[in-house]
Amino acid sequence: MSEPIRVLIADDERLVRTGLHAIIAAEPDLVVVGEAATGAEAVAAVPELRPDIVLMDVRMPGLNGxxxxxxxxxxxxxxxxxLVVTTFENDEYVYDALRAGAHGFLLKRARADEMIHAIRTVARGDSLLFPAGIRDLALSQASVRGHDRDLRARITRLTAREQDVLRLMTTGLSNTEIAERIALGQETVKTHVARILTKLGVRDRTQAVIAAYESGFATAGRPEAP
Incomplete structure (x- = not known):
């Protein structure tokens, strides 16, 4: 039996922490290892508790999410x-948290099963959460800040196949789903994803998708299958 996914809950509202704790504790493959009421408490607790996932409220007093x-x-x-937890999906704070390195975001009004699915998805690290929400956030910010020419230049240095994979990543597809869509082996897709992250200078899939939208490479329309 594999080890349970260890979760730290960081939220300044006790009621929210209690609710999340109850939802997570009911799952056999998840365990809550601690709670924090501020961002500073969360940062201090991580080295000792070693969670796999931190549910991080984006708006907290003092050190925010x-x-x-x-x-x-x-x-x-x-x-x-x-995994950033927020009340509003179009919150600019959420976008800044994603750019800072968060792997996805979760709405506080989400159903219990959606929350559990989100935690497991982020723990696996094999797909994006709420790609439409991330797309909308990125597009709204790009309209204000303009397209990032440096990111665009990096994307033009990707091979044609790597660009195909990146387009499909923006839809939230996992490596397995991408492999099926473009008839490649899963290990080949995994290699393409790793090279995309390296060439773009980003940490993970979420960061790559944000880069795709900020550069203007990805747009509001649904990407066509290669």
Missing amino acids: IDATARLLREVPNPPKV
């Missing part, structure tokens, strides 16, 4: 994956 996420990824060896 954005800065706490950045500190975890910068200061903690082998940091946990961060």
